[in-house]
Amino acid sequence: MLSSSANRKFEKCLVYAHRGASTEAMxxxxxxxxxxxxxxxxxxxxxxxxxxxxxxxxxxDRFLDKIGFADKHIDxxxxxxxxxxxxxxxxxxxxxxxxxxxxxxxxxxxxxxxxKNRDWESVSRHRKKMRQSLDLIGKVADDRxxxxxxxxxxxxxxxxxxxxxxxVYNLDDHHTRLDVQQALDDCAFLYGFCLxxxxxxxxxxxxxxxxxxxxxxxxxxxxxxxxxxxxxxVDILISDVPHKALEKRDAMKRGT
Numbered sequence: 172m173l174s175s176s177a178n179r180k181f182e183k184c185l186v187y188a189h190r191g192a193s194t195e196a197m198x199x200x201x202x203x204x205x206x207x208x209x210x211x212x213x214x215x216x217x218x219x220x221x222x223x224x225x226x227x228x229x230x231x232d233r234f235l236d237k238i239g240f241a242d243k244h245i246d247x248x249x250x251x252x253x254x255x256x257x258x259x260x261x262x263x264x265x266x267x268x269x270x271x272x273x274x275x276x277x278x279x280x281x282x283x284x285x286x287k288n289r290d291w292e293s294v295s296r297h298r299k300k301m302r303q304s305l306d307l308i309g310k311v312a313d314d315r316x317x318x319x320x321x322x323x324x325x326x327x328x329x330x331x332x333x334x335x336x337x338x339v340y341n342l343d344d345h346h347t348r349l350d351v352q353q354a355l356d357d358c359a360f361l362y363g364f365c366l367x368x369x370x371x372x373x374x375x376x377x378x379x380x381x382x383x384x385x386x387x388x389x390x391x392x393x394x395x396x397x398x399x400x401x402x403x404x405v406d407i408l409i410s411d412v413p414h415k416a417l418e419k420r421d422a423m424k425r426g427t
Contacts, residue, residue, distance in 0.1 A: 269303075339365050
């Protein structure tokens with residue numbers, strides 16, 4: 172049986188499809204999102220970049236090597252140009268805008284929207300991307316839409332613009348427990364943390380639970396990673412293979 176942890180954000184561990192069902196269709200495309208929704212997923216995680224003409228689009232990397240343009244960046248093209256590029260399994264629609272994503276999916280499942288603000292961009296561009304995302308989200312009434320970023324100043328800016336929006340700080344392999352504690356001390360407004368599954372252990376879970384923070388983990392694809400996340404009773408499990416995570420979650424709940 173799953174443990175009953177104090178200060179759980181949700182009644183059960185929620186399974187989010189990482190960029191959609193990204194092992195079955197090209198990530199961050201309608202095909203991947205719709206395939207993920209064929210399963211009983213709880214949510215979808217996706218990534219936001221800006222085109223050259225500053226339109227929020229769904230794309231994980233800065234480079235376009237996944238569609239054959241290894242020397243080109245997502246921000247080398249205006250939206251109209253991006254729409255003409257060959258995004259496999261995206262059909263005639265091409266790259267999806269954040270506006271289209273919200274229009275088509277916000278009523279169908281929970282959403283975790285990662286704002287890809289990285290060091291190669293100016294702070295002004297970081298803020299434009301975040302502000303546009305906030306405008307598209309609109310007034311927030313609950314945690315069905317959450318915004319995350321690896322860039323903590325961007326989350327601070329977002330909180331200043333939309334104090335009620337659930338904001339999640341993403342950490343990667345170079346972060347330490349000290350970084351978690353510093354963020355807890357400096358940014359009490361954070362709704363939660365999204366951590367690599369390898370970084371999380373029971374003592375860190377206890378620290379985050381004591382602060383009433385949502386605990387999300389990525390990217391749980393192997394049996395061992397999924398089992399660890401479930402045994403630690405995380406709030407959100409992000410996976411490229413959401414069907415496997417759902418099967419293991421349901422089996423654990425049944426005690427089989």
